[in-house]
Amino acid sequence: MPLDPPLPAPRGHLRAYLLAAGFMGLIAALSLTVRENYPFSHFPMYGNPNSRPVDYYFLTDGTGEPLPVAALTGETAPRIKKRMITQELKYVKDHHLKDRTAIPPEILTEIRTRVLSGFVTQARSRGSSLPTEIQLWKGLIHQHNQGYSESFEQEAAVHTAASSPP
């Protein structure tokens, strides 16, 4: 059986591409190792699509009327959830829990109230006009064969005169 001839030595200019590929490999390895440490990230967004309900958060005044999160706080609505997840993961790590579902409900309420208070403080420092009470709501998007439905829960409430930094 004839043997294949040996692989050709890469032409000189191919070394430039190999070096650039090595640079990409280095960035990829660093990003996947250190994860969320700016300027690196492992980009986890939309990484696990599944049939479970999808949650999002929004703010309302004391009567349940929606508030414009960006204009009020200078932050976007998705950051409410991101901040809560960061604090929940920290609690999981500090208390050696299995995952976020193991966090006791009273601690979850405490975390949510703390995150909401942080947004209120931020809104106040921007000089935004605040209602006397701000509520944090969770929306859940359910996926059925017929389409989508939604359910809602109030997660926390803060009296704006009494809120303090997180």
Place this chain on the structure above:
Amino acid sequence: MTAHLRAILNRIPPVRLVGSTEALVQRILLAAILWGVFSGPPLPYPDLPEPVGLARWSSLWQSLGWDLARFSDPQVWSTTRTIVSITLVAYVAGLGLPIAVPILALLHIGIRTVVNSQGAPHHGHQILSLVLIAQWLVLWSCAAARLTARLHSASPPPWAQPKRVHSWIWLYSIAAAAVTYPISVVTKLEVSKGKWLENSHYVAAQIVKTNRQGYYNSLDPSLLNGVPLARAASDNPAHDRYRYPVPVQAAWLKDHRSLARTLFGIGFLLEACAGLAILSRWFAFWIGLGFVILHASIGWLMALYFPLNEWIMAIYFLNAAGWIAAFRSRELPRPAAITWIAATILTAAAFAASALPALSPTATGMLRVTIAPASSLSAILSPVCPASLEPLLLALSFVFQTIITTVAFSGLLSAWRHLATRFRPSTPAL
């Protein structure tokens, strides 16, 4: 097999020489992006509750007499902007690049580290920081090689010659931007336990979520158009006021699972193959065009925007100035006049149609995706373009889009001719 591999390797062209005009255009556009980034008010974060990256080394910063949170101090911010302004002028002029680029890279990484240390990681700026780091590495490598050669009274190696520096900046900027996508692919496969493609149709529910989040950001009622929920009421009537319609595209993708998987699968494949963009001008062009369209589509479908990704693609991957330079120098065959005319007419039609008020939101959205490169250029230049120069900005965007369309048509025509030649039936000998 070996012969095939040899043939493929031999077809990869040498890294192209980037001319000084092309490099100047790239620097102007990147400087405009950076100016836009630094033109806002001071950061609204007086502390770093969840430090990441450089912010984790707080003792180091304290020993240096610095605290990253000081970027929220109006006086520090004003000084930062002055430094950035001076450095950007030097950057655009190509003066002292080995000093200017590290300053810009460190300041950009610094401010974005503060933003990401608030417990809500944002993923829109990593691409710009990585491009600046890549340029920094290139400039210092070339400068070190030239300095070493000078110390030994020798001539610098060919790769470190000043005329090659622009080429390495171009190549490594593309490498740094492209690699962010395969990283995301690895994470998708890891988090979903390899089932991302199989379950990708569930991303449609995320379209509902991102539209809801978009609405609650600004209470913009235009984000509430669509089809009614499957269950429009519940046991708790007080909650019914939040039951808004669902975006049409989310409902449609939910009803067409296979098509949804195909569409999301195309995006997944593009992300996986992004690294190939370093291999040639054409690879960079098609991959960059794919990403500009992908991000514009995601913006339209999900109200989820990654403007810096689009803009970096427009500057380095689409690189209109590079194509014009290649056509002028005859490095590449010039497109036929009819190709230019067809591209100009189509671009003009897309511009005019996208501005028509009578079109449906779906038609307007699709048209805007087709002119996404023009929108990217316009958005890059708008922070440095006074309102009185709006018509000039529109003209530049139109020219940019026309060049991109012409290059795309030329590429498709060449591919068609190549295929036609390859598969033409051979004439039997008489």
